[in-house]
Amino acid sequence: MATFIRFWFYPLLLLATLAFALLALYADASLPIAFSTFAALRLALLLGVELCWPYRKTWAISWRSFIRDLKYAVLVGGTGFALKFGATWLAISAADERRGALAQWPLILQLIIVALTYEFFQYWQHRCSHEARGPLGRFLWRTHLQHHLPRRVYLLMHVVGHPLNFALIFILKFSVLYALGASGAAIYLFGVLLGLQGLVSHFNVQISAGPLNYLLVGTELHRHHHSANLAEAGNYGVLTPFWDIVFGTFRYDANKAPEALGVSAPEHYPTSNQIVATMALPFYPAVPYSRKNDEP
Numbered sequence: 422m423a424t425f426i427r428f429w430f431y432p433l434l435l436l437a438t439l440a441f442a443l444l445a446l447y448a449d450a451s452l453p454i455a456f457s458t459f460a461a462l463r464l465a466l467l468l469g470v471e472l473c474w475p476y477r478k479t480w481a482i483s484w485r486s487f488i489r490d491l492k493y494a495v496l497v498g499g500t501g502f503a504l505k506f507g508a509t510w511l512a513i514s515a516a517d518e519r520r521g522a523l524a525q526w527p528l529i530l531q532l533i534i535v536a537l538t539y540e541f542f543q544y545w546q547h548r549c550s551h552e553a554r555g556p557l558g559r560f561l562w563r564t565h566l567q568h569h570l571p572r573r574v575y576l577l578m579h580v581v582g583h584p585l586n587f588a589l590i591f592i593l594k595f596s597v598l599y600a601l602g603a604s605g606a607a608i609y610l611f612g613v614l615l616g617l618q619g620l621v622s623h624f625n626v627q628i629s630a631g632p633l634n635y636l637l638v639g640t641e642l643h644r645h646h647h648s649a650n651l652a653e654a655g656n657y658g659v660l661t662p663f664w665d666i667v668f669g670t671f672r673y674d675a676n677k678a679p680e681a682l683g684v685s686a687p688e689h690y691p692t693s694n695q696i697v698a699t700m701a702l703p704f705y706p707a708v709p710y711s712r713k714n715d716e717p
C-alpha cells in the first residue's frame with residue numbers, strides 16, 4: 422500500500438481532479454458548488470492518508486499543533502479562506518460578464534497563459550517576501566513569516582498565516598485574473614489546479630512524483646521551501662516551478678528531504694503558538710515575547 426501511495430496516489434488524484442473539473446464544466450453544473458464539494462471530499466481523503474501513512478512522524482500533526490491550527494482557523498482561517506478562494510470565484514463571475522479578448526482562445530492555451538502570468542507575479546511577491554531587503558522587504562517578510570514558523574509541515578498547518586499575506590495575494594490574484602480577460606472556464610480550471618497543489622504541497626506523506634516535479638509544485642518541492650536551511654529553501658512557485666527554473670531558485674532532489682523545517686533563526690521570532698505576537702509582527706516588529714512555550 423505504501424508503494425501505491427508513494428508512486429500512484431498523487432498522479433491518480435491529479436487525473437481524477439482534472440476529470441471531475443472537466444465533467445462539471447461540460448455538464449453545466451454550478452461551478453462553485455462542484456468546486457467546493459470536490460475540494461471537501463479531497464481534503465477528507467488526504468487527511469485520512471496522512472494520518473495512516475505519515476512521512477516523518479516528527480512533522481506530523483500533534484495535539485499541541487492541532488490546537489494551534491484551531492486558533493489560527495478561528496482567528497484568521499475564515500478570512501484566509503474567503504480571500505484565497507474569493508479571488509478565483511469573483512474573477513470567474515467577472516470574466517463571464519466581461520468576455521475579454523483572451524476568452525476566445527482555446528481553453529488549454531488560456532489555462533497556460535493564466536497559470537504562467539499569475540505565477541510570475543506570485544513568484545516575485547513570494548520571493549520578495551523572503552529575500553527583499555529594506556523597509557518594504559522587512560514588512561513583507563513580517564506578513565509571511567507566520568507561515569514558516571511551524572517546524573511541522575502537514576495538511577492542516579496550511580491555515581497558519583497572517584491575514585495581510587492572504588489580502589495581498591487576493592489583490593494580486595484578482596487583478597491578474599481580471600486584467601487577462603480569460604474565460605470563466607479557464608479561471609475555474611486554474612483555481613481547481615491551484616487548490617489541489619496548495620493542499621498537496623503541505624502533505625506529510627512520502628510522494629515520489631518524478632518528472633511531474635518539473636511541471637507542478639507538490640510536496641517534494643514545497644517541503645524544501647519550508648526548510649530551515651536557507652541554502653535549500655527556494656521553490657517560490659505555488660502551482661508550477663516554471664519561474665523557479667527560469668530564475669534559478671528551483672530546488673529538487675528526489676532522494677533527499679530537508680533535515681529540519683521552520684525559520685532559519687527561530688530565536689528572533691515568537692513561536693507559532695504565540696498568536697497575538699505573530700499577528701502583531703507586521704505592525705510592532707519589536708513586540709516582546711518569550712520562547713518558553715516553544716513548540717515541539
Ligand SMILES: [Zn+2]
Nearest residue numbers: 547551565646
Ligand atoms: Zn514562503
